[in-house]
Amino acid sequence: MNIRVVRLLVTVLLVGMFSFFAYSLVSKAKHTDVGDKAYNFELPNLDGSHTRLSDFKGQVVVINYYATWCAPCQDEAPELESFGKDYGDKYKLIMINRGETKDRVKQFLKKYNTPATYLFDYNAKVSKLFNVTGQPETFVIDKQGVIREHYNGPLTEMQIYNFAKKYDM
Known part of the structure; x- marks a missing residue:
């Protein structure tokens, strides 16, 4: 050559x-990561209004990214339902769906009636900021708004509770 x-x-x-x-x-x-201040997002919820993360300032917040078609999310749903019923007054549970319709989520809720705030990240902007790569993914945000846990995959009620209670000070 x-x-x-x-x-x-x-x-x-x-x-x-x-x-x-x-x-x-x-x-x-x-994007944010464990140890960073959580991005104060605002997303539409089931009733058509908007919810901000800052609405839960001073509370331990558990955020779960899920999809109705996701088999591990379906496996995790009864655990989230139990967590919401047993600890929902103490720890705020926010379920964020990426890209599905409200009607599809409402159908999902007929089977898995998890007491939580349901939000919709239609364009995946917030999930990109939180560096979400799949579902289910769970975040625990402490009372000061700092991301303390980021877990990929399904969790049990007790795992979620144990993550949340560590930051209830």
């Missing part, structure tokens, strides 16, 4: 790599 061709290919490769890394740095999405 001609030395000019090799130099040209190396130059194109280097320019491409630098361009990719520069673009990645510039377009890097901001």
Whole structure:
């Protein structure tokens, strides 16, 4: 192969790599993680009004991302229902659905009647800020609004309770 061709290919490769890394740095999405102050989102709820995370200031909040079609979410639903019934007065449970209709969620609630605040993240903006990669995913936010736990996968009622009570000070 001609030395000019090799130099040209190396130059194109280097320019491409630098361009990719520069673009990645510039377009890097901001997101929160464990130990960070939780983003104060505002999302629509079942009745058509909006709910903000700051509405629960001073409370331990459990946020659960779920989907009605998700098998692990369906497995976890009775545990969330029990948690909501047993500890919902003490710890606020927020269920966030990504991309499904209110009617579909209402059908889901006929089977799994979890006492919680149901919110809709239609464009996944909030889930991106919380770095949600799937469902179910659960977050525990302390009374100061700091994310203390982030768990991927289904949880039991007692696991959720044990996470929440650690930050009830």
